[in-house]
Amino acid sequence: MNFKLKVWRQKDPKTKGKLVEYKATNVSPNTSFLEMLDVVNEGLIAKGEEPIAFDSDCREGICGTCSLTINGEAHGPDHPGAACEVYMRRFKDGATIVVEPFRAKPFPLIKDLVVDRSALDRIVQAGGFVAARAGSAPEANATLVPKQDADRAMEAAACIGCGACAAACPNASAMLFTAAKVSHLAFLPQGQPERTSRVLKMVTAMDAEGFGNCTNTYECEAVCPAQISASYIAKLNREYAVATLKKKAG
Amino acid sequence: MIGNLDARIPHGALAQKWTNHKDHARLVAPNNRRKFEIIVVGSGLAGGSAAATLGELGYNVKCFCYQDSPRRAHSIAAQGGINAAKNYQNDGDSVFRLFYDTIKGGDFRSREANVYRLAEVSNLIIDQCVEQGVPFAREYSGLLANRSFGGAQVSRTFYARGQTGQQLLLGAYQALCRQIAAGTVTMFPQTEMLDLVLVDGHAKGIITRSLVTGKIEAHAGDAVVLATGGYGNVFYLSTNARGCNVTATYRAYKKGALFANPCFTQIHPTCIPVSGENQSKLTLMSESLRNDGRVWVPKQAGDKRQPAEIPEAERDYYLERKYPSFGNLAPRDISSRAAKEVCDEGRGVGESGRGVYLDFADAIARLGENTIRERYGNLFHIYEKITGENAYRRPMRIYPAVHYTMGGLWVDYNLMSNVPGLHVIGEANFSDHGANRLGASALMQGLADGYFVLPYTLPAYLAPQIGKRPSTDRPEFREAENGVRTRTEKLLAINGKRSVDSFHRELGLLLWDKCGMARNAAGLRDALARIPQLREEFWRDVRVLGDGEALNQSLERAGRVADFLEFAELMCTDALTRDESCGGHFREEHQTPDGEALRDDENFADVFAWEYQGNGSVAPPKLHREPLQFETVQLTQRSYK
Numbered sequence: 049m050n051f052k053l054k055v056w057r058q059k060d061p062k063t064k065g066k067l068v069e070y071k072a073t074n075v076s077p078n079t080s081f082l083e084m085l086d087v088v089n090e091g092l093i094a095k096g097e098e099p100i101a102f103d104s105d106c107r108e109g110i111c112g113t114c115s116l117t118i119n120g121e122a123h124g125p126d127h128p129g130a131a132c133e134v135y136m137r138r139f140k141d142g143a144t145i146v147v148e149p150f151r152a153k154p155f156p157l158i159k160d161l162v163v164d165r166s167a168l169d170r171i172v173q174a175g176g177f178v179a180a181r182a183g184s185a186p187e188a189n190a191t192l193v194p195k196q197d198a199d200r201a202m203e204a205a206a207c208i209g210c211g212a213c214a215a216a217c218p219n220a221s222a223m224l225f226t227a228a229k230v231s232h233l234a235f236l237p238q239g240q241p242e243r244t245s246r247v248l249k250m251v252t253a254m255d256a257e258g259f260g261n262c263t264n265t266y267e268c269e270a271v272c273p274a275q276i277s278a279s280y281i282a283k284l285n286r287e288y289a290v291a292t293l294k295k296k297a298g
Numbered sequence: 299m300i301g302n303l304d305a306r307i308p309h310g311a312l313a314q315k316w317t318n319h320k321d322h323a324r325l326v327a328p329n330n331r332r333k334f335e336i337i338v339v340g341s342g343l344a345g346g347s348a349a350a351t352l353g354e355l356g357y358n359v360k361c362f363c364y365q366d367s368p369r370r371a372h373s374i375a376a377q378g379g380i381n382a383a384k385n386y387q388n389d390g391d392s393v394f395r396l397f398y399d400t401i402k403g404g405d406f407r408s409r410e411a412n413v414y415r416l417a418e419v420s421n422l423i424i425d426q427c428v429e430q431g432v433p434f435a436r437e438y439s440g441l442l443a444n445r446s447f448g449g450a451q452v453s454r455t456f457y458a459r460g461q462t463g464q465q466l467l468l469g470a471y472q473a474l475c476r477q478i479a480a481g482t483v484t485m486f487p488q489t490e491m492l493d494l495v496l497v498d499g500h501a502k503g504i505i506t507r508s509l510v511t512g513k514i515e516a517h518a519g520d521a522v523v524l525a526t527g528g529y530g531n532v533f534y535l536s537t538n539a540r541g542c543n544v545t546a547t548y549r550a551y552k553k554g555a556l557f558a559n560p561c562f563t564q565i566h567p568t569c570i571p572v573s574g575e576n577q578s579k580l581t582l583m584s585e586s587l588r589n590d591g592r593v594w595v596p597k598q599a600g601d602k603r604q605p606a607e608i609p610e611a612e613r614d615y616y617l618e619r620k621y622p623s624f625g626n627l628a629p630r631d632i633s634s635r636a637a638k639e640v641c642d643e644g645r646g647v648g649e650s651g652r653g654v655y656l657d658f659a660d661a662i663a664r665l666g667e668n669t670i671r672e673r674y675g676n677l678f679h680i681y682e683k684i685t686g687e688n689a690y691r692r693p694m695r696i697y698p699a700v701h702y703t704m705g706g707l708w709v710d711y712n713l714m715s716n717v718p719g720l721h722v723i724g725e726a727n728f729s730d731h732g733a734n735r736l737g738a739s740a741l742m743q744g745l746a747d748g749y750f751v752l753p754y755t756l757p758a759y760l761a762p763q764i765g766k767r768p769s770t771d772r773p774e775f776r777e778a779e780n781g782v783r784t785r786t787e788k789l790l791a792i793n794g795k796r797s798v799d800s801f802h803r804e805l806g807l808l809l810w811d812k813c814g815m816a817r818n819a820a821g822l823r824d825a826l827a828r829i830p831q832l833r834e835e836f837w838r839d840v841r842v843l844g845d846g847e848a849l850n851q852s853l854e855r856a857g858r859v860a861d862f863l864e865f866a867e868l869m870c871t872d873a874l875t876r877d878e879s880c881g882g883h884f885r886e887e888h889q890t891p892d893g894e895a896l897r898d899d900e901n902f903a904d905v906f907a908w909e910y911q912g913n914g915s916v917a918p919p920k921l922h923r924e925p926l927q928f929e930t931v932q933l934t935q936r937s938y939k
Contacts, residue, residue, distance in 0.1 A: 079574060079576050086578055090799065093843060094797070101849055105370060107540060108375060135683065135686070164510075169368075172471075173479040181354050182750070185426045192439065198434070199436075201433040205433050208464075209367065209370075232433065236431050
C-alpha cells in the first residue's frame with residue numbers, strides 16, 4: 049500500500065509549526081500505524097533529515113503514551129483503541145493521512161507530535177487515591193465487595209490516562225478522565241472515607257489546569273481507548289454536587 | 299577487589315529467617331528519616347511502591363523515570379495476575395507450597411531464603427492492594443476470585459480482568475501521587491539515569507539527562523535504589539515496551555556492581571507470532587488463556603488446511619500428551635520449547651510456520667461465549683486488532699517471544715548489591731526466580747520488594763550513614779557528568795550511514811538465533827565473535843541526527859543500544875560458561891532423553907555473578923560464584939508429567 053502523509057512538524061514550543069508532506073510507500077497492510085511512521089523515519093534518517101518525534105512505549109494499547117490525532121480523530125479511526133493499535137489495513141490504498149499531536153491548551157507541545165500531559169498527573173495528585181499506608185491494611189476478604197460494584201469500579205479504573213478525551217473535546221475538558229478516577233474509588237468501600245474531599249480536590253485541580261467544561265458532545269466517549277462511558281461524567285457531577293452540599297452543611 | 303560473595307542470609311529455620319531478621323534489623327528513627335535522601339530509579343511496581351512507601355515512612359525520595367508519567371512504567375502491561383498464598387480456594391495452598399512451586403519452577407537456581415520470604419509477604423500484598431482500591435475480580439459472594447497459572451496445581455492467582463498489572467501499578471502510582479502531593483517524593487519524569495556515582499566506594503548519586511531539554515544533572519543521595527526492570531529488549535523484538543533498556547543496571551555494573559545470571563531470560567510461550575520485517579515489538583497473550591485454551595498443531599507436517607477442517611483425530615494436543623498432570627498449564631520454559639520443537643518438525647501453523655494454535659472452541663462450548671468474553675475479552679480484542687482474526691471463531695495463533703529476564707544485578711538478602719548503598723529491586727535484580735519465572739510471580743516480587751522488603755532492609759545500610767551524603771560539587775560527580783557529556787557528544791558526532799534501529803535489529807536477530815530458546819557452545823562462540831564487530835561498526839557508522847540539548851529520540855535509543863551491544867556479550871559469555879541446561883537456559887548439549895533441560899547440580903548449583911574488567915575485547919568479565927545452599931528442598935529433575 050502507498051500513502052501520502054501530512055505530518056505536524058514543530059521544532060520546539062517557540063517555533064511555529066506546519067504540516068509537512070511525506071510519502072509512505074510499499075507498506076504492508078499488517079504494519080501498525082506507528083511502525084509505518086518508524087519506516088518513514090528510517091527513510092528520513094537515510095536522507096539526513098531529522099526523524100519525526102512521536103511518543104509511544106508499550107505499543108499494545110495499555111500504557112497511554114501514544115498521542116496522535118490521525119485525520120482529525122484522537123487515536124485515529126479504529127475505536128476503541130490507542131493509536132498504537134491502528135493497523136494500515138484500516139486505510140484505503142493511496143489515501144492522504146493527516147497526523148497531528150493531541151491538541152488541548154493544558155497539553156503544551158514539546159516537539160513535533162509530542163505533548164506534555166503532566167496536567168493529568170497533577171489532577172490525581174490532588175486526591176485521586178485512597179490514603180492507605182503500606183502495612184496498615186486489614187485482611188483482604190474482611191470487607192466484601194459485591195461483584196457488581198467491583199465490576200463497575202474496574203470499568204472506570206480501566207482508563208489508560210492518555211488524554212484523548214481532552215484532545216477530542218471542543219472545550220478541552222478532562223471530565224471523563226477525572227470522572228473515571230472519582231467513580232472507580234466511589235464504587236468501592238475502601239474509597240468511602242475520602243469520597244467527599246477527593247471529588248472536590250480533583251475537580252478544583254482540573255479547573256486550575258485550564259481544562260474546559262463538559263457540554264455533552266460525547267467526543268470523549270467516542271475516542272476513549274478504554275471505553276469509559278460518558279455516563280461517568282454524570283456520576284462525577286452528582287458526586288461533586290453532593291460533596292459541595294455536604295461541605296456547606298459542614 | 300571483591301571478597302567473598304556473602305548473601306547475608308539470616309540464621310535459623312527457613313520459616314523463621316525473615317521474622318528473626320526483622321526483629322533484629324537496625325532502624326532509623328522517625329525524626330531522622332527526613333535527614334536522608336533516597337534516589338529511586340524507575341516507577342513501576344517495584345520502584346513506584348518503594349518510592350511511595352519510603353515517602354510514607356518520612357524519608358525524602360527522588361524518583362526518576364524515562365516515561366512522561368510514572369503511571370506508564372511497563373509493569374502496566376502485565377495481564378494475567380498476581381500470586382499469593384491465601385488459600386482462599388481451600389485447595390491445599392500454603393506459604394510453603396508457593397515457595398516450593400517457585401523454587402521448582404525456577405529449576406532450583408534461586409535462593410531458598412529469598413523465595414520463602416517472597417511467599418511469606420505475598421498475602422500482605424493482596425491486603426494492601428485491596429485497601430488501595432485495586433478492583434480485583436470477585437465472586438458473587440463479594441469474596442475475591444482466583445484463577446490458575448502455570449507450574450501450580452492450586453488456584454492462587456488474583457486478577458483484574460486481563461489488566462492486573464495496570465490496576466496494581468495504578469494502586470502504586472496513586473500512593474506515589476499522594477506522597478508527591480505531601481512533598482516527601484519529588485518526581486522526575488522523562489529523566490534517564492546515565493551513570494552511577496560512587497564516593498569512597500559507596501553509591502551516593504546518579505547522573506541524569508532530561509529527555510525534554512537534554513540537561514545533564516548530578517543528584518546526590520544517601521542511597522540509590524535501582525528499579526529499572528529487565529533487559530529483554532537486547533533481543534530487539536520482545537514483549538517489553540519500546541523504551542525498556544539495560545542502561546541503568548549496566549552502568550552500575552561498569553561501576554563495580556556484579557551482574558548475576560544474565561543468560562537467564564524467559565521466552566513466553568503465548569505471544570502473537572512475528573508478522574513482518576518492520577515489526578517493532580511483540581505482544582503477549584496472557585498465560586491465563588491457557589486455563590481455558592488448548593494448545594495444538596496438526597499431527598502431519600506440512601498440513602496447510604484451515605484449523606476447522608482438521609478433524610480431532612488429526613490434531614496433536616502436545617502439551618496434554620506430554621505433560622498429562624499439568625497439561626496446558628506446564629511452566630513457561632517447557633511450553634515454549636515444546637512449541638519450538640513442533641515447529642522445527644514442520645508442524646507449525648500460519649504463513650511463517652512459526653506458530654501453534656491456542657483453541658477456545660471447547661471452553662466456549664462448555665461455558666458459553668459470554669463467560670470467555672468476561673474472562674479474556676480485552677485479550678481477544680487486542681488479538682483481533684493485531685491479526686485481524688476473531689479468536690471466538692477460529693483458534694489463536696501463538697508463538698514464544700522474549701518476555702522477562704530473571705538475571706539482573708546481584709543482591710544480598712537485604713536487596714543490596716555488592717556496592718554499599720546500591721539497592722536493586724524488582725525485575726532489575728536476579729534474586730527470586732532462578733532460571734525460570736512462574737506466571738503471576740513478577741507482580742508479586744515487584745510489590746513485595748517495594749512495599750514490604752526494602753523498607754525493612756534499607757535502614758540497615760542507612761543507620762550508620764547519617765550525615766554522610768556528599769555534595770554534588772565533589773570531583774566524583776564532575777567526572778561522571780563529564781563522562782556522560784562526552785559520550786553523548788561522541789554519539790552525535792559520528793554521523794555515519796546506519797540508523798540506530800538497524801543495529802539494534804541486527805543484534806536482536808543474532809541473539810534470538812544464538813542465545814534464544816536453545817543455545818549451544820558453537821553458536822554462542824559465533825555470537826561472541828560477531829558482537830564486538832557489530833559494536834565497532836556502531837561506533838564508526840551510526841547516524842544520530844539533531845542535537846543533545848532538546849528532545850532527541852534517536853539519541854536516547856543510541857545510548858541504550860550502545861549499552862545493549864556491550865551487555866549482549868556478557869549475556870552470551872554467561873550462557874557459554876553455564877555448561878548445563880536449567881529452566882529457560884537450554885543448552886542443546888545437555889538434555890534428558892525426553893528433551894528436557896538437564897541440570898548439573900554438582901558443578902552449577904551456583905549463582906554466576908560477573909565483575910566488569912573492561913569491555914570484552916579488553917578483558918573478559920571476572921566470574922564470582924555464590925553457591926546455592928538447599929537446606930529444605932531436595933533437588934530433583936523437574937517433572938510436570
